[in-house]
Amino acid sequence: MEIKIWSDIRCPFCYIGKKKLEAALEKFPQRDQVEIVWKSFQLDPSLHTDPNTSTLDYFVKIKGVTKAQARQMFHGAISMAEEVGINLNIEKGILANSFRAHQLIQLAKTKGLGNEIEEALFRAHFEEARNIDDIEVLALISESIGMKGEEVREKLKSDAFAYEVKQDEMEAQNIGVRGVPFFVFDDKYAISGAQPVEAFLETLEKVWEERKPELKIFEGDSCSRDRNCN
Numbered sequence: 001m002e003i004k005i006w007s008d009i010r011c012p013f014c015y016i017g018k019k020k021l022e023a024a025l026e027k028f029p030q031r032d033q034v035e036i037v038w039k040s041f042q043l044d045p046s047l048h049t050d051p052n053t054s055t056l057d058y059f060v061k062i063k064g065v066t067k068a069q070a071r072q073m074f075h076g077a078i079s080m081a082e083e084v085g086i087n088l089n090i091e092k093g094i095l096a097n098s099f100r101a102h103q104l105i106q107l108a109k110t111k112g113l114g115n116e117i118e119e120a121l122f123r124a125h126f127e128e129a130r131n132i133d134d135i136e137v138l139a140l141i142s143e144s145i146g147m148k149g150e151e152v153r154e155k156l157k158s159d160a161f162a163y164e165v166k167q168d169e170m171e172a173q174n175i176g177v178r179g180v181p182f183f184v185f186d187d188k189y190a191i192s193g194a195q196p197v198e199a200f201l202e203t204l205e206k207v208w209e210e211r212k213p214e215l216k217i218f219e220g221d222s223c224s225r226d227r228n229c230n
Contacts, residue, residue: 001030001033001034001035001185001186001204001207001208001211002034002035002037002185002186002187003021003034003035003036003037003183003184003185003186004037004039004183004184004187005017005018005021005036005037005038005039005181005182005183005184006039006040006041006168006172006177006180006181006182006184007038007039007041007118007180007181007182008040008041008042008043008098008102008180009098009101009102009118009121009122009125009132010043010044010047010096010098010125010132011043011180011181012077012081012088012126013077013080013180013181013193013194014122014180014181014194015081015086015122015126016077016080016081016084016086016194017181017183017193017194017195018118018119018122018181019084019085019086020084020194020195020196020197020200021183021200023084023197023200024197024198024200024201024204025200025204027197027201028201028204028205028208030208034204036114036115037109037114038105038109038114038115038118039168039171039172040102040105040106040164040165040168040169041168041169041172041177041180041182042097042098042099042102042165042169043098043180044097045097045099047095047096047097047098048097049095049096049097049131049133050095051094051095051096051131051134053094053095054090054091054092054093054094054095055090055093055094055095056070056071056074056090056091056093057095058095059073059074071090074088074090078090080194081126086126086127087126087127088126088127089126089127089128089129092129093125093126093129094125094129094130094131094132096125096131096132096133096134097133098132098133099133099162099165100132100133100135100138100156101121101125101132101133101138102161102165102168103155103156103160103161103162103165104117104121104138104141104142104152104155104156104161105117105118105121106161106164106165107142107147107151107152107155107160107161108142108145108147111147113145113146113147116145116146117141117142117145117147120141120142120144120145121141124137124141135152135153135156135157136153138152138156139152139153139156178192179192179193181193181194183200185203185204185207186207186211188207188210189203189206189207191203
């Protein structure tokens with residue numbers, strides 16, 4: 001079974017959704033036969049990186065609310081994150097464009113490290129308040145999962161994998177993805193958003209059941225257990 005996941009590193013619900021899917025997979029007996037394919041999706045391609053501006057400050061500015069109001073608006077996401085073991089650091093999170101991070105994801109996928117880099121980038125952005133648009137930071141993150149930092153630095157200084165990022169976004173547009181996270185199971189069923197673990201598990205089971213080929217029986221001469229032969 002293949003699960004395609006469109007997500008953005010800047011989206012807290014993408015991080016939460018990842019954890020919920022993983023929890024469902026832990027309960028799914030055929031989890032070893034599930035392949036996860038990460039897809040790029042930028043929520044705000046025009047966002048300007050500013051290491052001196054926190055996610056909270058940016059939200060206050062664009063929404064025209066107070067910090068207290070912003071914290072209240074983030075309360076739901078923070079509570080959901082805590083339920084799956086994530087400590088969202090909204091106060092100190094760095095405002096950063098995610099395009100370079102998506103380029104790194106595409107590179108990591110070529111090495112079979114898509115899941116590992118997604119987890120490392122989510123943790124870096126939401127829990128460690130690191131700048132996911134900084135090449136040196138991204139190189140260090142990649143090294144933590146066994147990639148070669150020098151190769152990452154070289155690739156991110158060019159347009160390497162920019163095409164793959166754009167292709168993922170075009171594919172998302174073609175199938176009607178409006179927001180992330182967006183999970184597609186065997187190109188047949190989709191889940192939008194960080195749904196409950198039970199929703200993911202139910203979909204996994206449904207897709208797996210439908211993958212079983214229908215047994216077609218062509219009747220011919222045979223004998224049965226009651227010793228009748230015809």
